[in-house]
Amino acid sequence: MNAKTFRRLFGFLVLPMLGAISPLIALPAITSNFGALAWASVAIAQSVGAAGGVLVELGWGLNGPQRVARARAANQRQILATSLATKGVAFVVIGPVAAVVSVLLAPGYEIAAALVAVGATGVGLTASWFFVGTGSPSKIMITDSLPRIIAVIIATVAISLGAPLLVYGLAILIPSVASPVLALLMTRVGFVDFRTVRGRRILIAIRLQMVALSGRAVSALYIALPITLVSIVSPQSVAVFASIERLQRMTLTVLQSVPNFMQGWVGRAPDRELRLRRATRSILLNAIMGAAAGAVFGALAPWVSSVLFSGVVTVSFTLSALGGCMIFIVCVSRATGNIALVALRDIRAISLSALAGALVGVPSILLLSAHLGPLGGLLGEIMAELTVLLIQLWAVKRALKIGT
Incomplete structure (x- = not known):
């Protein structure tokens, strides 16, 4: 294994660890300040949101990385533009549904549950799969992992100081929406790259997925x-x-x-x-x-x-x-x-x-x-x-x- 390959593997190893650790930071604060009922509400909302996130993701994480790995740079940008356009349409439809379902099922803390559900649904907007295909773990850090860690740390401190549980919901929601925007900036995808997915072409692209x-x-x-x-x-x-x-x-x-x-x-x-x-x-x-x-x-x-x-x-x-x-x-x-x-x-x-x-x-x-x-x-x-x-x-x- 050469040095470049090792650095890539190390990057792909560390970044999921950071993504997994970030929610752990908040769990003790949630359970110690709000108890088992709040944890159950958050868990149900995350479960509903995770299912919604799978739908928003539209399968790009399955067939996208190997497709991007074989594509030229210009085609890579068009693939990313297509994915984010189709995902955006799906999120607008599925996000509110996830919020309503979580409110109906959660045993309490309805507003926090709705925010968590929409935020977890928004995880499907991530462009991490694209950076997996291009072998760019550092860009996953900048566009996805780091914003989530910072948001959860802020929410944990706020909850420990007496803030309501809905702060945690915002910490899940804001990075989910920010992630695709940061990905567009990092890859320099412009309006010209979205020209193939305007109007009815978005629905065609969704159907192809x-x-x-x-x-x-x-x-x-x-x-x-x-x-x-x-x-x-x-x-x-x-x-x-x-x-x-x-x-x-x-x-x-x-x-x-x-x-x-x-x-x-x-x-x-x-x-x-x-x-x-x-x-x-x-x-x-x-x-x-x-x-x-x-x-x-x-x-x-x-x-x-x-x-x-x-x-x-x-x-x-x-x-x-x-x-x-x-x-x-x-x-x-x-x-x-x-x-x-x-x-x-x-x-x-x-x-x-x-x-x-x-x-x-x-x-x-x-x-x-x-x-x-x-x-x-x-x-x-x-x-x-x-x-x-x-x-x-x-x-x-x-x-x-x-x-x-």
Whole structure:
């Protein structure tokens, strides 16, 4: 590995860590000042917003990085302009819906929940996927990670000094809206780059993303919405389930650095044979990383939860062990789906696996959490993710066999 490659990998490793740490800063302040009810409201709003963010993202994070990695500079700017135009239209429609749903489901702090939901939906506006494709981790820092960290730190200090919870909602919302604006400034995308996505062409561009979006949208049912699903059938379980959910999702955010780096690495391969060889290596590396991270998570999550949530909520060793298993499964499926199947041009297999995961996961989460509480919700998630992984492994194996 040469020095340039190492710097890129280091950048993609550090930035997700910063993104994962920033919400952690606020959690002790929220739970110690407002209690478990406020944490449950915030968690539900973030769950609803995360699902909305998947829709706003329109699948650009799936097929965009490898597409950008192969494009010339002028075409790269047009791709970014197209993505932000289409995402902007989606955000205007989906943001208010997320706010209303979170207000209806959250057990209290409605205004804060609405702001958090809209802000979390706005995360889908990010251009981080573009900088993954161009191999520019420093620009992710400037346009996305740093604004979020600064906003959350300010909100945490304000809450500790007696500010209302809605300050945290603003800390989620403002960076989400600022991120795409900063990306346009960093890439020098001008009005001329938006000429291909004016009027009806925006709708055409959105339609062209439907294949990539379909898998993302369906997967949101078992990735982004489990907290919301649990709140419907077992409201008393939300605080504990949201805690283990948040910890494992933050861990997965940090681990996202490796597949992020590999998306561009695979996409820049000059021929199909090398692309597939790199994709196969990425599956092995992500599996090793996932196994190690899952073991560490299983051992440390109970202690970390008692610190982060101020003793208001704690995670048992049973839940942490299952969370570790889920981390391993997701790490492998990120490589089989977002890297290998994208390299094989089999986006439909990703959508199929997501649909199967939703068909297994949604009823499992609802049924099991109603009877087993947080344990049941987590088991339902694992069943969904395992279904996705098995289908993707089958699709990769089939595609490689056909190609030989």
